[in-house]
Amino acid sequence: MRSENGTLTPRGRLARREWTTAALLAPAYSWLTLAVFLPLGAMLFFSFLKAAPFGARPLQFTFDNYLAFVRRPYLIDVAWTSIQIGLWTTGLCALVGLPAAIALARATRGRSQQVLFLLIVLPFWTNGLVRVFSWTMVLREGGVLDYALHLVAPSAPSVALLYSFPAIIIGLVHAYLPYMILTCYLSAAAIDDAYIEAARSLGARTPMIFAKIVLPLSLPGLISGAILIFVPVIGSFMEPRILGGRVGVTMGTVIEDQFVQAFNWPLGAALSFTMLAVVLIIFGVSSRALSARFGAQ
Amino acid sequence: MTSRLSRRTFNALVSGVLGAGLLATYGSRRAGAATAEITVLNWKGYGTDEAFALKAFADATGIAVKHDYFNAEAEMLTKLRTNPGAYDVVLINSARTQQVQADGLIDAIDFAALSNAKDLAEPLRDHPNLQVDGKPYGVAWLWGMTSLAVRHGKVADAQSWAILSDPKYAGRLALFDDSITQVGIGALLTGQDINNPKDLKAITATLKAMKPNVKLMWSSEDEWNKAFAADAFDISDYWSGAAARSIKLHSLPLDFIVPKEGAIGWLDTLAVPSSSTKKGAALQFINYMIDPKFYVTWATQSGAPASTNTAAMNALPADDLSHKIYKPEDLAKLKFMSALSDDRRQAFNDVWDEVKAFYAK
Numbered sequence: 019m020r021s022e023n024g025t026l027t028p029r030g031r032l033a034r035r036e037w038t039t040a041a042l043l044a045p046a047y048s049w050l051t052l053a054v055f056l057p058l059g060a061m062l063f064f065s066f067l068k069a070a071p072f073g074a075r076p077l078q079f080t081f082d083n084y085l086a087f088v089r090r091p092y093l094i095d096v097a098w099t100s101i102q103i104g105l106w107t108t109g110l111c112a113l114v115g116l117p118a119a120i121a122l123a124r125a126t127r128g129r130s131q132q133v134l135f136l137l138i139v140l141p142f143w144t145n146g147l148v149r150v151f152s153w154t155m156v157l158r159e160g161g162v163l164d165y166a167l168h169l170v171a172p173s174a175p176s177v178a179l180l181y182s183f184p185a186i187i188i189g190l191v192h193a194y195l196p197y198m199i200l201t202c203y204l205s206a207a208a209i210d211d212a213y214i215e216a217a218r219s220l221g222a223r224t225p226m227i228f229a230k231i232v233l234p235l236s237l238p239g240l241i242s243g244a245i246l247i248f249v250p251v252i253g254s255f256m257e258p259r260i261l262g263g264r265v266g267v268t269m270g271t272v273i274e275d276q277f278v279q280a281f282n283w284p285l286g287a288a289l290s291f292t293m294l295a296v297v298l299i300i301f302g303v304s305s306r307a308l309s310a311r312f313g314a315q
Numbered sequence: 316m317t318s319r320l321s322r323r324t325f326n327a328l329v330s331g332v333l334g335a336g337l338l339a340t341y342g343s344r345r346a347g348a349a350t351a352e353i354t355v356l357n358w359k360g361y362g363t364d365e366a367f368a369l370k371a372f373a374d375a376t377g378i379a380v381k382h383d384y385f386n387a388e389a390e391m392l393t394k395l396r397t398n399p400g401a402y403d404v405v406l407i408n409s410a411r412t413q414q415v416q417a418d419g420l421i422d423a424i425d426f427a428a429l430s431n432a433k434d435l436a437e438p439l440r441d442h443p444n445l446q447v448d449g450k451p452y453g454v455a456w457l458w459g460m461t462s463l464a465v466r467h468g469k470v471a472d473a474q475s476w477a478i479l480s481d482p483k484y485a486g487r488l489a490l491f492d493d494s495i496t497q498v499g500i501g502a503l504l505t506g507q508d509i510n511n512p513k514d515l516k517a518i519t520a521t522l523k524a525m526k527p528n529v530k531l532m533w534s535s536e537d538e539w540n541k542a543f544a545a546d547a548f549d550i551s552d553y554w555s556g557a558a559a560r561s562i563k564l565h566s567l568p569l570d571f572i573v574p575k576e577g578a579i580g581w582l583d584t585l586a587v588p589s590s591s592t593k594k595g596a597a598l599q600f601i602n603y604m605i606d607p608k609f610y611v612t613w614a615t616q617s618g619a620p621a622s623t624n625t626a627a628m629n630a631l632p633a634d635d636l637s638h639k640i641y642k643p644e645d646l647a648k649l650k651f652m653s654a655l656s657d658d659r660r661q662a663f664n665d666v667w668d669e670v671k672a673f674y675a676k
Contacts, residue, residue, distance in 0.1 A: 069657060090665065092672040099675060158545050181531050181547070259492075260538075263531035267675035272668055279494055280664035281657070 065287035083288030100269040104252040107190040115198030123206035181263025189257040198243035205239030352379040353403035359384040399590035403597040409444040409582040421586040423450040431605045434626035453584030455623040462578035464553035467568040480525045488528035489551035494667035503576040510653040522670040573645040580649035
């Protein structure tokens with residue numbers, strides 16, 4: 019594909035670029051295929067078995083595991099709790115994370131921005147279990163929070179948040195807030211100052227600028243943050259189990275029980291795939307609604 | 316004596332070299348010791364491989380003890396099945412004894428060969444789980460239980476598992492997050508067999524009735540200790556061995572009680588595989604394992620579950636915690652776990668998941 023004077027023709031350059039792209043993508047995608055689809059495929063296969071194929075057991079296929087929600091009606095309550103935890107956590111992360119991201123992107127510069135970013139990613143640097151257990155010390159009756167409150171207001175009733183629904187939400191928001199801030203930051207940083215200047219010169223006030231320009235343009239970040247948070251949160255089991263006490267029963271803990279206590283991998287796998295289907299439906303509906311709302315603009 | 320001397324002299328004369336004769340005697344003695352070497356199949360670090368014990372046993376009997384380990388009971392079964400003749404002593408949980416016996420893998424025990432067996436507590440030594448056709452297929456060795464732990468000084472009236480749903484203790488209960496244990500407690504409360512309860516609905520209802528009291532569910536000893544130390548609860552089901560550690564190592568103020576309905580026990584036995592070629596030596600080793608001298612050293616130096624040997628328990632120092640936790644009069648109240656089929660395990664798990672979902676509502 020070389021022309022007579024030895025330079026690449028445009029077509030040759032294009033072909034070479036395609037090869038380079040393929041070579042750069044191959045390691046990641048072959049790893050993902052191996053690491054994601056192989057185990058997931060095995061689990062999908064398991065979910066149609068009567069018992070996990072360990073030892074010399076014969077394979078018996080059944081659809082029973084997918085009827086779990088019919089056979090065990092209490093699972094509907096559990097699933098609803100999980101979805102509530104997901105909605106609360108995602109909502110609070112958005113409420114706290116979006117303003118923080120906009121402020122970071124538009125109002126800070128240089129060194130102070132670096133320091134603020136460092137504070138946001140700090141939770142990523144600690145082990146999740148350590149994080150959860152330190153929350154137990156803060157939230158329990160007579161814990162750090164209780165103690166601090168009584169220093170300020172000695173006559174206040176004691177605060178014992180540990181082993182309650184709010185405790186689960188606090189732990190999860192702490193763990194997942196960075197995702198929301200980082201994805202929103204990317205969207206907010208990409209907003210051209212000229213739009214905002216134009217709006218101001220036309221007389222728009224700050225709330226109007228936020229509603230008409232900043233929010234719609236940050237929406238992609240908000241949505242990807244929400245997806246990144248909602249999915250792991252409704253499957254979470256560590257935070258509900260340790261912080262939730264009696265109320266910490268979620269789909270995550272029920273699925274964990276199937277794997278760890280009942281040795282019923284097929285049922286655990288089927289419950290996981292059912293949850294996956296529910297999540298996909300929620301996303302399908304919400305993305306349609308969102309694109310109908312904002313797509314026209 | 317004279318014959319041995321003369322043989323030595325004879326040897327020396329015949330070979331013409333004294334050194335060669337000594338070498339030969341030394342060699343034959345080594346060969347004799349090698350036949351008295353037995354192999355034990357057990358969990359790692361579970362008594363039989365204590366260094367002091369192996370040395371003391373070898374000094375007393377000339378029998379050397381080797382070990383092979385398993386990490387799960389299923390692995391123990393596989394090893395027994397696939398390596399006939401490889402093992403002389405094997406640790407078997409009493410819940411599995413009849414299953415292993417049905418496969419023809421272990422021999423009946425002749426208690427006449429065990430001089431220390433006379434002090435074994437009868438409810439354990441003669442437990443039905445160990446008997447097939449009136450013959451014992453294992454020597455009861457160690458035991459422990461899941462029973463009731465309450466805060467010392469705050470809960471004084473704990474005589475029954477019914478205290479778990481006593482309105483007096485609203486919000487002060489912690490439960491072990493384990494379906495088999497909780498269904499077992501439900502069965503004790505409803506007067507059913509913990510291993511094969513017929514009326515799971517009644518158990519579900521009994522467990523659900525505890526809801527106003529349940530504060531949290533624990534799944535590890537460490538979690539239990541932290542929550543109890545932080546005054547999160549006053550009453551809980553708990554493991555006997557862990558209770559001893561909580562009192563001794565963490566100075567937690569707890570009383571460990573066996574309620575009148577009973578407690579959920581486990582019992583480990585030592586058995587002799589039928590394929591063993593050194594059954595005499597194997598029984599000698601088992602006899603040493605139930606020797607009070609061995610148990611007291613093991614328990615006081617490293618800590619051990621309760622011994623089935625009453626003489627061994629009595630030989631512990633007077634201030635030893637075991638006296639408070641493992642009381643001889645409680646033995647008859649223990650209900651021991653049996654092996655569970657997959658269907659039963661799933662049914663138990665479903666009960667517990669349903670109860671937990673109810674607690675969370």
